Amino acid sequence: MQLAEFRVSIAPFRCIKFQDAGATVGLTPADVIGDADITFSCVSDPQVAKDMIFGNCGVLPEINKAKGFVEMTGIDPETSQDICEAILSRGGRYLEAMIQGSKSDADEGKLICLTAGDHTLYTECESVFNAIAEKSIYLGDVGAASKMNLILHSVKAVTVAGLAEGMALADRASIPQQSLLDILALTSLRCPLLAEKGRAMMMGDFQTHQALKHIQKDLNLALNWSDVLQQPCPVTASVNEVFKHAKRLGYSDHDTSAFFKACLAD
Numbered sequence: 001m002q003l004a005e006f007r008v009s010i011a012p013f014r015c016i017k018f019q020d021a022g023a024t025v026g027l028t029p030a031d032v033i034g035d036a037d038i039t040f041s042c043v044s045d046p047q048v049a050k051d052m053i054f055g056n057c058g059v060l061p062e063i064n065k066a067k068g069f070v071e072m073t074g075i076d077p078e079t080s081q082d083i084c085e086a087i088l089s090r091g092g093r094y095l096e097a098m099i100q101g102s103k104s105d106a107d108e109g110k111l112i113c114l115t116a117g118d119h120t121l122y123t124e125c126e127s128v129f130n131a132i133a134e135k136s137i138y139l140g141d142v143g144a145a146s147k148m149n150l151i152l153h154s155v156k157a158v159t160v161a162g163l164a165e166g167m168a169l170a171d172r173a174s175i176p177q178q179s180l181l182d183i184l185a186l187t188s189l190r191c192p193l194l195a196e197k198g199r200a201m202m203m204g205d206f207q208t209h210q211a212l213k214h215i216q217k218d219l220n221l222a223l224n225w226s227d228v229l230q231q232p233c234p235v236t237a238s239v240n241e242v243f244k245h246a247k248r249l250g251y252s253d254h255d256t257s258a259f260f261k262a263c264l265a266d
Contacts, residue, residue, distance in 0.1 A: 033062035033069075038125065040097075042072035045217060046079040053083050063090035068121045070095045074214070076150065076221040077143040078228075084117065084142045093118040095125065096142060098149035099133070102209040104196070110134050116145035150225060153218040154236050160197050160215075160256050161239040167201045168263035177202040200257035212259065213252040216243040 019025055026032035029052050033039050039059065043049055049071060053060050063069065069087050071080060071094070080096045087094040094117050101111035113129045113136040115122050122138050129136035139145050170180045181198045184190060200206060219240040226233045246252075246262035 028057035029059045030057045030062045033059045038068040040070045046075040049073040049075050063092040065091035068093040070097050072097045076225055077146045080146045093121045095121045096145045098145045104209045114145040114148050117142045150222040154222045157215050157219055158239050163194055164260040164263045197257040201260040206254040206258040208255045210256050212256050215256050
């Protein structure tokens with residue numbers, strides 16, 4: 001919605017609200033590419049991102065030297081490189097732009113945009129990034145942003161998992177969870193993430209700010225990438241298993257703070 005308000009021409013796939021706000025509508029991804037010099041794509045996962053490029057009525061046939069493509073889906077470096085090579089083979093320009101932040105961050109204008117790829121395309125898109133994010137950062141060659149994004153999501157997931165275990169242990173030991181949060185706020189561990197998620201766990205309010213299933217997807221991507229690098233990530237792997245357990249308990253669409261329920265489950 002913020003893009004429409006900034007009078008940026010956008011053509012989303014599921015677009016009723018955006019259409020009402022004045023966005024242009026394309027019937028297929030190829031139609032969107034044909035009507036725009038620069039296209040931003042943000043879909044559910046890496047496979048869907050690839051389908052948008054290579055699938056029936058995908059964007060690739062419409063790409064030419066006058067077109068720029070910005071991939072904003074949370075994807076792994078290999079997928080980003082595949083998409084980049086396809087776009088470049090048609091003469092187009094490619095930029096990956098990974099969004100860091102939650103729904104509440106978006107509402108407060110505190111998102112961070114991590115970008116990598118064609119620098120001239122990044123420069124041309126800065127006004128768009130300024131419309132949706134507090135800060136945009138250019139990191140270099142394609143893959144740099146997707147790698148940084150996976151690392152940050154892994155750190156966030158491990159942090160939330162540690163808090164959830166602590167809150168569950170306090171609950172089991174009949175220690176007031178508010179006391180735990182109050183003391184955390186006095187230590188070097190204090191941060192907005194722990195404060196927000198801790199309150200949600202204590203109140204049992206798992207209203208979605210960042211869906212648990214999306215974080216688990218990124219954990220899985222990070223672990224697959226770490227396998228390629230032969231870099232052990234045992235803590236991330238353990239946390240990922242508990243996130244999967246939380247999904248099996250029915251918390252996929254709940255906030256990441258619902259990880260706490262998986263820690264309580266017998």
